[in-house]
Amino acid sequence: MTEGLGAQAALALKAESRGLNFFYGAFQALKSISMPIYDKKVTALIGPSGCGKSTFLRCFNRMHDLYPGNRYEGEIRLHPDNTNLLNPHVDPIEVRMRISMVFQKPNPFPKSIYENVAYGLRVRGVRGVATVDEKVEQALRGAALWDEVKDRLNDLAFNLSGGQQQRMCIARALATEPEILLFDEPTSALDPIATASIEELIADLKHKVTILIVTHNMQQAARVSDFTAYMYLGEMIEFDATDTIFIKPKQKATEDYITGRFG
Amino acid sequence: MADMTVAQIRSLIIKHKRWDLIFGIVGILALMVGVLTFVTLFAGMVLDGAHRLSWDFFANFPSRRAEHAGILSAWVGSTLVMLVTAVTAIPVGVGGAVYLEEYAAKNWLTDIIEINVTNLAGVPSIIYGLLALGLFVYKFGFGQSILSAGLTLALLILPVVIVATREAIRSIPSVIREGAYALGATKWQTTADHILPYSVPGILTGVIIGLARAIGETAPIITIGALTFIAFLPPAPFSGDPPAGLFDWLFAPFTVMPIQMFNWTSRPESAFHQNAAAAGLVLVVMTLSMNALAIYIRYRLRKNIKW
Numbered sequence: 001m002t003e004g005l006g007a008q009a010a011l012a013l014k015a016e017s018r019g020l021n022f023f024y025g026a027f028q029a030l031k032s033i034s035m036p037i038y039d040k041k042v043t044a045l046i047g048p049s050g051c052g053k054s055t056f057l058r059c060f061n062r063m064h065d066l067y068p069g070n071r072y073e074g075e076i077r078l079h080p081d082n083t084n085l086l087n088p089h090v091d092p093i094e095v096r097m098r099i100s101m102v103f104q105k106p107n108p109f110p111k112s113i114y115e116n117v118a119y120g121l122r123v124r125g126v127r128g129v130a131t132v133d134e135k136v137e138q139a140l141r142g143a144a145l146w147d148e149v150k151d152r153l154n155d156l157a158f159n160l161s162g163g164q165q166q167r168m169c170i171a172r173a174l175a176t177e178p179e180i181l182l183f184d185e186p187t188s189a190l191d192p193i194a195t196a197s198i199e200e201l202i203a204d205l206k207h208k209v210t211i212l213i214v215t216h217n218m219q220q221a222a223r224v225s226d227f228t229a230y231m232y233l234g235e236m237i238e239f240d241a242t243d244t245i246f247i248k249p250k251q252k253a254t255e256d257y258i259t260g261r262f263g
Numbered sequence: 264m265a266d267m268t269v270a271q272i273r274s275l276i277i278k279h280k281r282w283d284l285i286f287g288i289v290g291i292l293a294l295m296v297g298v299l300t301f302v303t304l305f306a307g308m309v310l311d312g313a314h315r316l317s318w319d320f321f322a323n324f325p326s327r328r329a330e331h332a333g334i335l336s337a338w339v340g341s342t343l344v345m346l347v348t349a350v351t352a353i354p355v356g357v358g359g360a361v362y363l364e365e366y367a368a369k370n371w372l373t374d375i376i377e378i379n380v381t382n383l384a385g386v387p388s389i390i391y392g393l394l395a396l397g398l399f400v401y402k403f404g405f406g407q408s409i410l411s412a413g414l415t416l417a418l419l420i421l422p423v424v425i426v427a428t429r430e431a432i433r434s435i436p437s438v439i440r441e442g443a444y445a446l447g448a449t450k451w452q453t454t455a456d457h458i459l460p461y462s463v464p465g466i467l468t469g470v471i472i473g474l475a476r477a478i479g480e481t482a483p484i485i486t487i488g489a490l491t492f493i494a495f496l497p498p499a500p501f502s503g504d505p506p507a508g509l510f511d512w513l514f515a516p517f518t519v520m521p522i523q524m525f526n527w528t529s530r531p532e533s534a535f536h537q538n539a540a541a542a543g544l545v546l547v548v549m550t551l552s553m554n555a556l557a558i559y560i561r562y563r564l565r566k567n568i569k570w
Contacts, residue, residue: 061445063441063444063445066440066441066444068368068369093447093448093449096444096445096446096447097447100445100446101445103438103441103442103445104438105438107436107438107439107441107442109439109442109443109457110461110567110568110569110570119443119446119448119456120446120447122456123446123447123448123449123452124447156567158567158568158569169442172446173445173446176446176447
C-alpha cells in the first residue's frame with residue numbers, strides 16, 4: 001500500500017458520503033460526514049466508543065429505518081448509478097439487497113447452515129435446488145468455510161464455533177453477491193485465532209467486493225484496510241490512505257488517538 | 264475492621280446468618296400453604312371419587328341413578344368447546360400480537376390498545392358470559408351452542424395468548440431480526456420466516472395455559488346457557504352432509520365438565536357427590552396434563568434455539 005491521495009485519480013469511486021447528518025430523535029449523532037468509498041478496497045472506520053462509526057456504517061444499509069425517530073440528512077451516492085441511498089423515495093429493501101452487512105456478534109438464524117446461507121437467495125425469490133446449491137457452495141468457499149462444513153450443511157448453525165459462525169454470516173452476506181459488504185466490528189466477539197482467519201478473509205474478499213469495516217482495534221485497521229477514516233464525536237476528523245493515517249497523520253487529534261495518548 | 268477481633272467477627276456473622284434461617288422457614292411455610300392446600304384438595308377428590316373411575320364412567324351419559332351416571336356428554340362437550348376456542352383464539356391472538364410487536368407504529372393509539380389488552384385479562388369471566396349472551400347467542404343467533412361457548416372462551420383467553428406471543432416475540436434478539444432485514448427481507452418475510460417460527464414454543468405454552476384455564480371456566484358457560492343435564496352427543500365434527508351439514512356440531516347444545524360437576528354437587532345424595540369428585544379428578548388431570556404438555560413442547564422446541 002503505497003498509493004497516497006495523489007494516486008486516487010486511478011481509483012474508482014464505489015460510493016460517496018456527502019454532508020451526511022444523522023439524528024437519533026433530537027440527538028445529532030453524525031455531523032456533516034463526507035468521504036469517498038473506493039471500489040474493491042477496504043475502508044476502515046476507527047475512533048473511540050460513541051464516536052458514531054457504527055451509526056455511520058448502518059446508514060449504508062438504512063438499518064436506522066427499522067427504529068422510529070431516526071432521521072438522515074445529506075446523501076450517500078452509490079455508483080455507478082449515482083443513487084442516493086438515503087433518499088426517502090429509495091426503498092431501504094432495495095438498498096439492503098445491494099449492500100450486505102456482517103454484525104458485531106455472529107447472528108446465525110436457528111436454522112441449518114445451508115438455510116442460513118441460502119436465506120438471502122430465498123428472499124430474492126431464487127428457486128431451483130441446483131442454483132441454490134451452487135450459490136451456497138460458492139459463498140461458503142468465498143468465506144473459507146466450505147471444507148469445514150461441506151459434510152454437515154444440514155446441521156444447526158449454532159453447533160459451529162464462534163469463528164465459524166461469523167464466517168458463515170459472511171457467507172450469508174456474500175451469497176447474494178452484494179456491491180458493498182459492511183462489517184460492524186466483526187471480530188470483537190472472537191478469540192485471536194478466529195480473528196486472524198476473519199482478517200485473512202477480508203484481505204481476500206476485497207478483490208471481489210468493496211468493504212467498509214468498523215473496528216475498535218487499530219492494529220486491525222492497519223492490517224486489513226487500504227483507507228482509514230478517524231471519527232470523533234460524530235465528526236470525520238481525517239480520511240486518508242491507511243499508511244498515511246498511521247505514519248504521518250495531518251491532524252494532531254488523529255495522531256493522539258493512533259499513538260494511544262487518547263481513547 | 265482492625266478494631267474487631269476474630270471472635271467478634273464470627274459472632275457477628277452468626278447473628279446475621281440467623282436471618283437466613285428465619286427467612287428460609289417463613290418461605291417454606293408460605294410455599295406449603297399453597298402446595299398443601301392443593302394436595303389436600305386433590306387427595307380428598309381421590310378418596311371420594313377414585314372408585315367411581317371406570318370405563319363406564321367415561322362412556323355413560325348422566326343419569327338419575329348415581330351409579331349409572333357418567334361424564335360422556337361432559338368430556339365430549341369440553342373437548343369440542345376447547346377445539347373451537349383454540350381454532351379461534353390462536354390465529355386472532357397471534358395475529359394481534361404480531362401486529363402490535365412488528366407492525367404497529369409506536370404511538371398513543373398503540374399504547375391504548377396495549378393497556379386495554381392487559382386490562383382484558385383482568386375482566387371477570389362472567390362479564391364475558393354476559394357479552395357473549397347478548398352478542399353470540401342472540402345477536403348473531405348462534406344459540407346456546409358449542410360455537411357460542413367456544414367463542415366466549417376464546418375471548419377470555421385472548422389476552423393470555425396475546426401476552427404470551429408478545430413475550431415470545433420480544434425474547435428474539437434484535438440482531439436476529441436485523442440479520443433478516445439486512446439481507447433484504449420485507450417485514451412479512453421476516454415475520455413469516457423468522458419471528459413466527461422462533462416464537463412457536465412461547466406461543467404454544469401461552470395457548471395451552473390459556474386452554475387449561477378455559478377448560479375449568481364455569482361462569483361464562485352457565486351465563487350463555489349450557490344445559491346441565493344432557494343425554495345425547497352433538498353430531499361428530501365434520502360428519503354431516505357437506506357442505507352445510509359439516510358444521511352441524513357447532514350449533515348443537517352441549518354441557519362441559521365443570522357444569523356437570525356443579526350439577527352433581529348440588530344434588531342431595533352423597534353418591535352424586537362422589538361422581539362430582541371423580542369428574543373433578545378427571546378435570547384436574549386434564550388441566551395438569553395440558554400444563555405438562557406445554558412444558559414438554561417448550562423444552563423440545565427450545566433445544567434448537569440458543570440465545
